[in-house]
């Protein structure tokens with residue numbers, strides 16, 4: 001077992017990890033809701049891996065399963081099938097006492113509704129201190145001040161939530177969620193009730209938490225500006241992770257630093273990928289496609305059987321009127337390569 005302490009000098013103590021793997025690890029996660037005899041499969045074999053200290057945005061259409069996933073990762077809900085670990089903790093085998101401990105120490109949570117995150121009759125400082133009172137932490141006073149300063153709400157310590165703006169409330173809520181040094185911070189639409197400027201500050205506060213404390217952040221959001229604040233955006237479609245955008249800062253030959261974003265399609269353990277809906281529509285792909293393996297990538301071709309074309313593989317295999325669908329070069333040549 002590895003133990004790593006991730007924190008920058010002069011900042012509040014970071015998280016302590018006693019595991020060597022990713023902070024979030026989900027494999028073939030399934031969640032089926034049954035209400036009045038009707039089954040809804042909210043998660044349909046979802047796979048997700050997030051490394052320690054990463055900041056990841058989870059996006060997707062309404063009903064795609066984002067909140068269901070956060071509910072499971074926060075320990076509020078149990079999956080129907082599959083496997084999930086957070087900071088080394090197996091979410092499927094936790095007993096009641098372990099679940100309480102998990103919610104207190106391993107994960108922190110921020111909800112969309114500002115009023116749901118903080119107790120209205122306590123000041124900002126008292127709200128941040130409360131989780132530490134419950135867990136008998138002795139360095140409360142210093143840690144409250146450090147966290148509020150880190151999230152740029154140090155001047156609000158003695159104010160109650162009703163005396164704070166929405167953005168300030170959410171930053172105090174982040175400080176409260178971080179009080180017991182959780183390895184992972186989960187947030188469900190934390191900027192949903194905020195204007196652009198306040199949203200910007202809240203997303204930046206989460207990035208600061210990751211940078212300065214080593215906290216891993218997973219944030220569900222519809223906020224279009226989120227891409228400026230996260231390295232990785234994961235899209236959920238129909239209860240599965242479908243695509244990802246990774247951003248990297250690179251310095252060009254002209255010496256200017258730029259952010260380069262690249263979109264990837266997620267491949268699961270069985271080698272399945274979901275083609276982008278737009279490609280499927282544009283090229284009229286349906287029922288079946290033909291896959292050809294090249295040295296470094298695979299190609300996906302429309303089914304040409306109905307068009308009187310020569311058999312697959314020949315030089316003339318492509319229909320002159322149909323553009324070839326080339327799968328992203330990130331798709332490995334075989335499922336084996338994906339493992």
Ligand SMILES: Nc1ncnc2c1ncn2[C@@H]1O[C@H](COP(=O)(O)OP(=O)(O)OP(=O)(O)O)[C@@H](O)[C@H]1O
Pocket residue numbers: 033034035040041042060061062063064065066067068069
């Ligand atoms: N408690 C529940 N009982 C029955 N069905 C549910 C329950 N919670 C969620 N669902 C269903 O599961 C699916 C996924 O819902 P979920 O709330 O996870 O989606 P979401 O991506 O978070 O959506 P939104 O962006 O609108 O919040 C939806 O079809 C939803 O109706």
